[in-house]
Amino acid sequence: MQMPAILKQLLMLLADGKFHSGSALSVAVGISRSAIWKQLQALTDLGVELIAVSGKGYRLGHGLVLLNQAEIEQNLHPPAQALLHKLEIHDVLHSTNTYLLEQARQGGVSGQVCLAEYQSAGKGRRGRSWVSPFAQNIYISLLWRYQDGPAAIAGLSLAAGVAVVRALRALGIHEIGLKWPNDIYWRYRKLAGILVEVSGESGGPCYAVLGLGLNFYLSPQQAEIIDQPWTDICRIMGDADSYQLRNKLVGLLLNELLPMLANFSSSSFSHYVQEWRTYDCMLARDVKIVIGEQSYLGKVAGINDDGLLLLEMPDGSVRSFASGEVSVKAL
Numbered sequence: 001m002q003m004p005a006i007l008k009q010l011l012m013l014l015a016d017g018k019f020h021s022g023s024a025l026s027v028a029v030g031i032s033r034s035a036i037w038k039q040l041q042a043l044t045d046l047g048v049e050l051i052a053v054s055g056k057g058y059r060l061g062h063g064l065v066l067l068n069q070a071e072i073e074q075n076l077h078p079p080a081q082a083l084l085h086k087l088e089i090h091d092v093l094h095s096t097n098t099y100l101l102e103q104a105r106q107g108g109v110s111g112q113v114c115l116a117e118y119q120s121a122g123k124g125r126r127g128r129s130w131v132s133p134f135a136q137n138i139y140i141s142l143l144w145r146y147q148d149g150p151a152a153i154a155g156l157s158l159a160a161g162v163a164v165v166r167a168l169r170a171l172g173i174h175e176i177g178l179k180w181p182n183d184i185y186w187r188y189r190k191l192a193g194i195l196v197e198v199s200g201e202s203g204g205p206c207y208a209v210l211g212l213g214l215n216f217y218l219s220p221q222q223a224e225i226i227d228q229p230w231t232d233i234c235r236i237m238g239d240a241d242s243y244q245l246r247n248k249l250v251g252l253l254l255n256e257l258l259p260m261l262a263n264f265s266s267s268s269f270s271h272y273v274q275e276w277r278t279y280d281c282m283l284a285r286d287v288k289i290v291i292g293e294q295s296y297l298g299k300v301a302g303i304n305d306d307g308l309l310l311l312e313m314p315d316g317s318v319r320s321f322a323s324g325e326v327s328v329k330a331l
Helices: 005-014 022-029 033-045 069-074 078-083 096-105 156-170 233-237 242-267 273-279
Strands: 050-053 057-060 086-093 112-119 138-146 176-179 183-186 189-200 206-214 286-291 294-303 309-312 318-321 326-330
Touching (some): 005 022, 005 057, 022 033, 022 057, 069 242, 096 189, 138 242, 156 176, 156 183, 156 273, 176 273, 206 242
Antiparallel strands (some): 138 206
């Protein structure tokens, strides 16, 4: 779904980061000043950070770069270009994952990629919502079909974590860690989350939709509802112009995620397990594992070759946990 043209026009006028008076915006867009105020309020409702100063007008609280298909594709390597079937960029969606799941049910093919500037119902694992301000982060989902059942692609979300780390390192960001099963951290602060949703017959063909929500820039106000330590690309890189790398990072992510999805049925998680272990930021840390009404305390002992979490219990025994509805909290 695309944003109303008048809102997009206002965004483009404000994208220079300078103050614009209500009168000037009114003339440029061709509507009354009171209508301008209502349109600016609509932008605020989408999570656009606006600053209003009496006598000066309005400006964006942070730089703005919209997703651009041509710029994304300029950063694609030939293997990713060959695997990319279709790239869609939406202004507003309920959820990129939900959208591609529906496309898959209607016959969508491997290599379909969906991006959104804003998600009205972005989601994470275990039904959690994902903070999704307009044009400030990266919300991307990819569809891939497999000939075997869901059991054959176990560990896919962990492999995706490795692919995301590779892309971030290609952007020049290091000190990235992975928190089992599908969170990406920087210095123990959450940077991104992965959600893989699989559908199909237990022994037959299936399809997977891999979704990634990555914080590129979050204002303090937008981050207030996040209940854990967090960070974003702009804070990590410490550059006021880092937001200009948004399209480049999408290209780098596709360079890693598309080949991973395409090759996973033949290479499986075994191809990624050792690298995943090098990024494990919870290793040897005390944690609390929650499964429904039950909880377990112990020390993380890494993952086994199948990607299950290993927990050293207080009595010295080691238990393994599959991802499913498991929640892992550092103590």
